[in-house]
Amino acid sequence: MESAVELVLPGGERTVTSDPACPLQDQEALARWIEGHRLFHMFLTSMNTVLGDILNSVEARRWYSTEEALCRLASLYDAATASMRYAAEFSSDTYRDVVRPSMMPPSMPPGFSGTLNREHRLMVTLLRRLAPKMRTARAGTGASDIPSEVLDAWSSVRAARRRNQESHGLVCGQFVPDGVSLLQEFHKKARRTATLEVQ
Amino acid sequence: MRPKRKRALESVPWKACPGKRALESVPWKACPGCCWKQLHEDAQVGQPPPVFDLRIFGNDLKPNVWIPMSEPTVEPDPTASGSASSPTPPALGIELTQSGTIPDLISEPTEATTDTYDLYFGLSRHGDDLLKWSESCSSTSSALLDNLDRSGLGAEDKYAILGGLVIVQELTLRKWMAAWNRRSNLSFRAGSEP
Numbered sequence: 001m002e003s004a005v006e007l008v009l010p011g012g013e014r015t016v017t018s019d020p021a022c023p024l025q026d027q028e029a030l031a032r033w034i035e036g037h038r039l040f041h042m043f044l045t046s047m048n049t050v051l052g053d054i055l056n057s058v059e060a061r062r063w064y065s066t067e068e069a070l071c072r073l074a075s076l077y078d079a080a081t082a083s084m085r086y087a088a089e090f091s092s093d094t095y096r097d098v099v100r101p102s103m104m105p106p107s108m109p110p111g112f113s114g115t116l117n118r119e120h121r122l123m124v125t126l127l128r129r130l131a132p133k134m135r136t137a138r139a140g141t142g143a144s145d146i147p148s149e150v151l152d153a154w155s156s157v158r159a160a161r162r163r164n165q166e167s168h169g170l171v172c173g174q175f176v177p178d179g180v181s182l183l184q185e186f187h188k189k190a191r192r193t194a195t196l197e198v199q
Numbered sequence: 200m201r202p203k204r205k206r207a208l209e210s211v212p213w214k215a216c217p218g219k220r221a222l223e224s225v226p227w228k229a230c231p232g233c234c235w236k237q238l239h240e241d242a243q244v245g246q247p248p249p250v251f252d253l254r255i256f257g258n259d260l261k262p263n264v265w266i267p268m269s270e271p272t273v274e275p276d277p278t279a280s281g282s283a284s285s286p287t288p289p290a291l292g293i294e295l296t297q298s299g300t301i302p303d304l305i306s307e308p309t310e311a312t313t314d315t316y317d318l319y320f321g322l323s324r325h326g327d328d329l330l331k332w333s334e335s336c337s338s339t340s341s342a343l344l345d346n347l348d349r350s351g352l353g354a355e356d357k358y359a360i361l362g363g364l365v366i367v368q369e370l371t372l373r374k375w376m377a378a379w380n381r382r383s384n385l386s387f388r389a390g391s392e393p
Contacts (some may be wrong), residue, residue, distance in 0.1 A: 034320055034321060035339075035342050035346070038339050039343055050370070072370075075362050075366055078363070079363020079364070082352065082355075082360045085352060086352055103319065108319060109310055109315055112311040113311065116312065118316075118317075
């Protein structure tokens with residue numbers, strides 16, 4: 001069965017009614033936003049697949065496979081980072097006036113956020129599972145036979161992760177100068193409503 | 200050759216004509232003069248609406264299910280014998296309440312969920328099928344290749360994206376080979392049975 005939100009469209013009520021000419025620039029920004037995110041999901045899905053392989057190969061102490069997969073993971077991480085830059089390649093005015101409203105009521109239910117991305121959640125979970133195993137390996141405790149190439153490849157994954165976090169911070173800073181995301185805004189409003197009801 | 204700009208716009212779900220209106224409630228042709236017009240007209244003449252969903256698989260946390268392992272599904276042949284047409288349920292049912300009476304309230308908009316997110320970006324999770332995943336990869340890559348040159352990304356970012364695409368394709372090809380080998384082995388074993 002189709003959910004109720006199926007009726008709510010990206011684009012936003014404001015642009016629906018106020019501008020029959022529908023500037024092509026705005027359409028392209030939204031199209032890019034969506035296309036870039038699909039690309040991002042394609043990379044995340046592949047990262048999750050590779051992470052599953054890495055967890056298995058570490059468990060089985062297949063170091064050549066582990067190293068190869070870690071190198072691919074680092075490349076996919078960088079690709080995911082670049083895909084988000086690709087998705088967000090428009091002005092902060094376009095984000096404020098076109099893209100952000102398309103993710104807000106009445107176009108979407110309140111609280112829309114990147115934290116609703118299932119593939120990203122899974123990726124974080126798998127990375128958290130892998131990190132302690134690699135930390136143990138780096139410390140050389142009980143895993144002294146791990147080749148240095150594997151540890152180097154793990155370092156390149158961590159470096160890609162840092163680059164991703166830095167890039168994400170820059171994009172957020174560019175588009176949301178006050179630093180308040182739609183999700184934070186939603187929770188702030190919910191808290192305010194709850195307080196008023198109590199009073 | 201199809202103009203690149205139109206191609207870029209096609210990658211958005213058909214229902215999500217950006218900056219326009221809810222297509223369910225307004226005739227497609229009423230969408231005033233945007234690049235979506237042709238798509239709407241295609242739908243108008245009885246073609247199924249174009250679907251450009253990226254298909255994502257596996258919602259649980261078990262490893263090795265994210266890219267589907269299953270072999271491509273085969274559509275049933277409607278002309279095959281024994282496929283007598285069975286009545287299909289109506290597409291739209293009726294919304295009833297727990298109390299059995301007409302409701303008094305209008306429900307407040309609920310909080311966004313992962314389904315909302317999927318809907319917004321046109322992500323579909325309707326089946327673990329390697330063929331569907333591959334089709335999605337192909338259409339997503341194709342849209343990207345049409346637009347990447349026009350983007351303002353630096354060479355390093357373009358390299359990263361293209362490198363990522365190669366890895367996605369490599370992983371997908373490996374899944375195809377594994378699926379093919381599994382199928383071949385099964386056929387071989389079936390053939391060698393006494």
